[in-house]
Amino acid sequence: MPYSFTLPNVRREAASLWQLAWPVLVGQLATVGMAVADVAMTGHTSAAELAAVSLGASVWSIILLTMNGTMMAINTVVAHEVGAGAFERIPHSVRQALWKSVGVGLVAALAANLATLLFDHLYLSPEVNARASLFVHIISIGLIPFAAYRALYGYSASINQTKPVMVIALLGLAVNVAMNWVLIFGQFGMPRLGGIGCAISTAIVMWLDLAAMILWVRIAPVYRQTYPFSRWEWPHWPEIWSMVKLGVPIGVTYFAEVSVFGAVSLLIARFGVVTVSAHQIALNFASLVFMVPLSFGIGMITRVGQALGEGNPDRARFASLVGVGMSLAFAIASAAFMAVFRQEIAAAYTSDLAVREMCEHLLLFGALFQLSDATQVAASCAIRGYKVTRGPMVIQLLAFWGIALPLGCVLGLAPQWLPFAPAAPMSASGFWIGLVLGLTVAAVLLLAYLLRLSRQRVLAHAKQ
Known part of the structure; x- marks a missing residue:
């Protein structure tokens, strides 16, 4: 049936879109806030530490955004399956997206570590070069779990569940800021790590985000019909390849x-x-x-x-x-x-x-x-x-x-x-x-x- 652009129809669609979008917006701002917190808090240590974190963050943010885009294929796939009422197919799609996330995360981690070779050509001081490279090496440990988190993020959003993503992102930001304070400035007897403390805390938060998302999917009743962890499943390469072609x-x-x-x-x-x-x-x-x-x-x-x-x-x-x-x-x-x-x-x-x-x-x-x-x-x-x-x-x-x-x-x-x-x-x-x-x-x-x-x-x- 054709949809006419009457005010009631537009208002209903706008309200439905807003219900999905506003938790995503808060979650996006919280994710961006982690990088802002890293740079802002390191700025209170030294110019060299700030430069190292700024350079490291510029590399991993490019890698992270590219990886996010590649993982977005699951959003479209699950949304189509929800619309078709094919709820029985969704667990399989999510499991294959998680396998895909392992490959995407490995490629992203490799690309991030190789990108540190560029620092040798930027006329940096040896100290800044070494600290920026170490920042990227440490934070790359969190890229595989973050890719898996984004797969579950897309699955959740596509079944109209965006508020869990918002809550997890806000908790991640709070944990990131707290751990930054402890590790950057050496609180509670911890060593004063400077910018490297940012990398450690961000990598840990990436793992915690994945764990929180898995726990939420496991205990929330709304995921029961499409629960993806009910059984083990090996990679199905044609399906993974179709999501790669859609996401790349x-x-x-x-x-x-x-x-x-x-x-x-x-x-x-x-x-x-x-x-x-x-x-x-x-x-x-x-x-x-x-x-x-x-x-x-x-x-x-x-x-x-x-x-x-x-x-x-x-x-x-x-x-x-x-x-x-x-x-x-x-x-x-x-x-x-x-x-x-x-x-x-x-x-x-x-x-x-x-x-x-x-x-x-x-x-x-x-x-x-x-x-x-x-x-x-x-x-x-x-x-x-x-x-x-x-x-x-x-x-x-x-x-x-x-x-x-x-x-x-x-x-x-x-x-x-x-x-x-x-x-x-x-x-x-x-x-x-x-x-x-x-x-x-x-x-x-x-x-x-x-x-x-x-x-x-x-x-x-x-x-x-």
């Missing part, structure tokens, strides 16, 4: 996005500490605000996948468009907030007048950034609900590496060998213009892709 493009997309932002931060470094600081503040605030449309997107995977699983492409299209609309509405509000209160935002981060002035300027670009970023993440997540991931990957690779970064380099660096380069480098502003335009292209193409895909599914279903 998402992981590549996450890597493309975060690596472009990392590259921009490195390229801006040549313009001095004021520019770098202003850029990082504007990017940090924009990233925090981005957690809201991202949480909507994760909820949309469940809503769209369940609708398609029950054979209702009309409801899937309706859920997709309402989700995109909610993300865009929030982006408009957040963009207005950033534009109007940019002075207050900058002042909350720093008292340096030069940094504040430049940050206020960049936050205007950040406001525009919200509109395109919210639209592209919502549209791409809705498309993933259709079990389609390669098309969005190509679009986002084009947007980030084909448009945003090259255009940012042209405008920001103004290389003299290009005949169409500006007369003078635009510094950070040029890179932010590139990011805004690249994301705008991604938003337009992904929204068009979603509209076309959802319409094709509706028409195909009508012909049956």
